[in-house]
Amino acid sequence: MPLTFVHHDTTSPARDAMLAGVIAAQTGAEFLCLDTGGAGLGAYEACQHVLASGALAANGLFWSEWASGHPVPPALPPAVIARRLDAAVLVPVNPAVPAQVEMAERLDRKARQAGHDIRRIIVRDREGGWTLTGDVPPGLAPDWTTDAFGRPVPGPTPPPVDTLPLLIVGSETRLRHTYPAVLAALGDAADTCDLGLDLNFWDPAEAPDASLPHQLDKVRGIVLPGGADMDQVAGQIRVARQAFQTDTPLLGLCLGMQTLTTAIAQTCGALNDANMAEVAPDAETKVFRRLRPDEAPGAFRIGLHSMRPVPGSHLARILRINTDTAPIPANHRYVLDPALHAPLERAGLRISAWQDTAPLADAVERPDLTFCIGLQGHPELLTRRGAPHPLFRAFLEAATAQHPLND
16 A cells, blocks of 8 residues: 655644645545654644643644544554554655654565655745645645634635634744644634634734733633743733623633633632742642642643533533533643632632543533633544534634624
8 A cells, every 4th residue: 555755844833734634634644753752843832732542742743633533543663663554644744854854764674675656745835735646536626725713724714703712821923823723713713603713812922011912802712722931820810800791701711721720710719819839839739739630640631631521511411422421621730629619609700611530620610600611621633624523613603693793
């Protein structure tokens, strides 16, 4: 069977292996990645994509799962991939990663020695996108670009349709060029809602202390994305507090769930000193503290896990699940302190999902607001082409209902 290499020279973690994953999905080839021993693009947070197996991988691998609906297996050494060529296999190669080039050359030699056909597709930059050259399969579009949400699309870029204004409290550069899943999830949800979105970004790390985004008075929904940049925390908390006052639909993802909950503790729980242990170790009230080894192996919850939505919660209604649990990709070392569960619930917070194996919060909400939900995990990684995660669709529907577009 043929082995296809897809060469794409890029320094963008969000686009590394992007078209390779889409091509594999469209041609039915098995998508396998080379194990480079951790050597790869050096961008901050370049390897934050959570594999079901419980490992972190290059963020561009998200696109293979998004396009195919199947999980990406862990990276493999050349000798192992060579033994799996009884079916069509596609392997991405990024010339910007020297270790990957070396591994690909070794795999090439092993495959040829075993008598397998080698095919190569080259992704070449062009103005506004890329062109595929080399052994391009019949029926595969040669020209590609990305839409307003960073998703790969064949042909020219579709004209943007700006209707529903949203605020994303995070770095636009990171979300477009390093961690692509949040924007993809919003785009997939917008498609099913037949909506256009006007994406506004505000990066607290680049903003003056104690400031707020100027777009707050016009946006109709706010997203607090995840990440490991603690310079985002104070700004996300300030925006969340403002959203509570205006009842603007609010969605918190991982770090965003932590900042949203901390804002609730400060405003509703009368805990003005409350903060997160990771960013304010001297705070008297630490809303989120580190996991313990008895709560998660290595005190690190990572991989595809399950959460238990609380019956009757807003989240449970959104997920509409027929089982007691729902999948959630996790990548965190901090958890809502169980000692604060009762005081926060008295203050109006509802724990809307629990971890599958421990009495630890996996999601929270404020039932007195139109839409205010935070998840400790990464539901954006479960969005699929044509099948968005229901949480993102519910968020957009709430933003539209709360502030009709003809207002």
